[in-house]
Amino acid sequence: MKALPITLCAALALASCAPAPAPSQSVAAQVVTPAQWVAACADAPQGSDGWVKPAPPTRIYGNTYMVGTCGITALLVVTDDGAVLLDTGMPEAAPLIAANIEKVGVRLADVKWLLSSHEHLDHVGATAELQRMTGALTAALEPARQPLQTGEPWPYDPQATIIPRFTGFAIDSVIQDGGSITLGDTTFVAHSNPVHTPGSTSWTWQSCEGSRCQTMAYMDSLSTPAADDYRFTDHPDYVAGVRAAFAKAATVPCGVLITPHPEASNLAARLSGSAPLADPAGCAAYAARAEATFATRLAGEARP
Template identity: 45%
Template structure:
């Protein structure tokens, strides 16, 4: 029964083509620039902006949204969900990659519009609730506050978020932010099924005065996160900042969308950049 309901929902969806998406975003990559929704694979859609991915994973008993871009972007994300033919009230769970305003600034408004339950890692909980980045974050002091949202589910490493037949696993991957979360699940398009990984950012970005080399435990956790991402079963990699994984070119067929080595390569790039950052700090 679930399969037939899901097939009917997919048939009713009205995503833009990748060409239409690229035309709408030509010359734009802003975090709040509206973009039309596109289908990624099977029941997975990008409903985000030109510069930030927001994933809608749809199911016959409700949908899951991962990331919500900025506060300014919330109306366009809501409009994209409705353009696809889905009811906002059917979005039941909202999760995130990490707790910075460009990815969760729109969560509070989308929670209000949908009534969804928000999910968060413990390290991101206070930031979700207050809209203020905590002092443990390498980017503390860099970001403007955003509207706080009420967290209803506390995640943990390996937590499985379920909504009807949908099943997404959350992995704690701290590094870019303390509450960084990587998600994995399996989606099917007809008889073809793939393992999808929504891997959080792995860049060692910080406020000017922050030194990763002064935080050895944090760096060790960051390295563990990169190792974890590299080892995930990963056919289709998606990242919160699309450029980090060449996402839109891959959707357009300019590079392979399915690549089982993508998560390892992504983690390796993050490890190299972290090593370079640490070496630069030590050279000062």
């Protein structure tokens, strides 16, 4: 395992690392406007059917693009030395994501890193195939490493008995909470927030439009579903970790909030312009909503 931060050039021991070309005008025309993306996904069904509904690629801000399905986020960040893909989705989404990457104007071979939010099928089910297609390196926090490699959740994951398994994939580099990877002109910082899963990871980086830059905050799910026979109150250590993660999530640098399920951060309204795209308080509000929902769940477990 390699220690990070690490540059792609060092990781691959290349003799030279020529900057990846920016998307050309001809291929950029295949990227729809945010409003067109919202319209394309307006009739997407709720739940797992929406997770596989195809969506066109769109630019969220600066060099950050949405390349996933209507119901599951996959982000492509295009740097001056290649691209980084954050999350993939269900296994059947791999061809769509690959096509969307190319529509942005990025060759699959120029995707250099695959990063993940958490170790469940609906967000990393296509990662093994996209790793094969791109040859990209992967990085993860230690709590996520084993589940990502095996496709099996930790036994103490509250959803362990109900989550489908996925095809695991090799993890090239393990990083620490607060650690980072750098590709070209962009640095991605990892933030551990073990709420939804033990290995839950949020990522932040800077994207710019001209001289105006925003901190992009890809905040992992902070929801707390569990198997029917699982009681959080029977696991006080896990509950303590969840509460600490809520507090930490509220302090993550936040400009443009994005979540693995777009609706969790009201992304459609924000892309359409009916709500502000950027909100420095967005991550704190997101954490507060999740914390209130968790408190309600704990109170329900306490009732006879």
